[in-house]
Amino acid sequence: MSSTSEFISHILKYASCFFKFERLILLAIKSNHYKNTIAITGSSGKTTTKEMLAAILKTRWRIIKTPGNSNLIKHTRHIAAARKPYHRALIAELGIAGYRQVKKHCRYIKPDIGIITNIGTAHIGNFGGQITAIARTKGELIDCLNPNGLLIINGDDPNSRLLPIDRFKGKVVRVGLTRRLDYYAYNIDDTGGGLIFSIDIRGKQERFFLPTVGRHNIYNALYAIAVADYLGFSADHIRKGLHRYRRPRSRLIVHVLKNDIRIIDDSYSSNPSAAKVAIDVLDSLPGDKKIAVLGSMLEMGKYSATGHAEVGQYLAAKKVDFLITYGEAARQIGKGAIASGFPAPKVTHVSSLKALRGRLIPLIEPRTTILLKASHKLNLHYLCRYLIKRYKKKKPIITTY
16 A cells, blocks of 8 residues: 555656646746747658758758657757757747647747648548648647748648638748749759759849759758748858758668669658659669559558559559559559559569568669658668668768659
């Protein structure tokens, strides 16, 4: 009985300390109204946008940001508590996997700049399969922003029209590839090692280099450029920052190995939009044989079968020689591909990493390009490490895409 009482006493003491710490953090935030607090949310592109923006701001300022892929509420609380007066800006990536989570993030930060990258189907299973519910939840950021602040959205994304921007009284900036927008990219050239594009800033044409490929990354760069311009950074500083940008691990990283074998590691996460982008990269890269290894996309709910089938349908129109699907939900990718004309004998489904490796290795020859894409819990990053070790050069080439 005594031990039970002591245990309960320890629990209560711990809870009391936690809530006191929580109150101290909130008091510190309320007493320090720091400027240049930037919050980024959206269905995809959050981490890339954050890292591009951080690379630009670091050319002049000392900043603090959520590290890597850390985008939970606890991470926002941590950087809010860690911010010092010498940090000229704070960049927080807000991960949203359920209702009202933006408002929980904003208990710890008071953003005056907000970016909503896009509204897509990531985590749609947590929102009743409704894209409108995702837009409503991401749109909570609008209510958290300083009413005199800045909101940046994707002007080309039809689902972003569902955002309640009419509630925002500050400045709204739209970016994209359409000339009617506030910041739009044009004269886009793919150099093989990156993208070169033009933007009009303050009435002057500026040319930028981005050390990555895939047109979707231009949107991420545009969000960063719009914020940097708003904060008074010159085009030269923006150029310098973008040139320094490096893509986070397992996000469209291409490893060039011996015998010109290429591994596209995009194994960190997946959703239908991101899978299609990865397939485009596979389609665009050189290779005599191209293999797509596509695993299940999680948290899709009722939309799962449809979303997976759409990816297969999309792949069928691309230059892909073999498709290997992994994970129960991914069966629908193969079915969608076959229904759209992809040769059935070139589609294989496996249920384990061991079986996947056994099917993939015999297919690999010189000048083979392989895409690894799935939700993180499918653990395709382990397969990537194995392939790199098996086919590595003495000095492997790693390219960010």
